[in-house]
Amino acid sequence: MHELAITQSLFEIVLEHARQAKAKKVKSVNLVIGEMTGVVGDSVQFYLGILSKDTMAAGLKANIRMAPPQATCRACGKTFIVPEMAWRCPDCGSTELEVNGGKELFVESIEVE
Numbered sequence: 059m060h061e062l063a064i065t066q067s068l069f070e071i072v073l074e075h076a077r078q079a080k081a082k083k084v085k086s087v088n089l090v091i092g093e094m095t096g097v098v099g100d101s102v103q104f105y106l107g108i109l110s111k112d113t114m115a116a117g118l119k120a121n122i123r124m125a126p127p128q129a130t131c132r133a134c135g136k137t138f139i140v141p142e143m144a145w146r147c148p149d150c151g152s153t154e155l156e157v158n159g160g161k162e163l164f165v166e167s168i169e170v171e
């Protein structure tokens with residue numbers, strides 16, 4: 059049920075933006091979900107369908123972009139996408155990494171009418 063609460067708060071943001079834009083209808087939403095959040099895009103998609111029923115966002119299309127884990131090496135400064143949770147710098151082998159991607163969870167943009 060993790061995704062329901064998350065989808066609810068994302069959906070509120072969508073409606074808030076739509077109201078500010080004085081929109082009549084929300085056509086689509088672009089979401090970014092970090093792979094490290096453990097949030098399943100399909101579930102968010104599913105709950106959005108339920109939550110948007112009988113609202114100005116009914117039938118909205120959700121485009122979900124999954125953001126892969128990304129880290130910067132503290133030893134050599136290289137920034138890279140972490141492959142399958144192998145937390146080691148591909149250049150120098152250091153494990154002193156700073157995570158700077160993969161935990162995102164936000165509404166990137168919405169399209170309204």
Ligand SMILES: [Zn+2]
Binds near residue numbers: 132135149150151
């Ligand atoms: Zn390195």
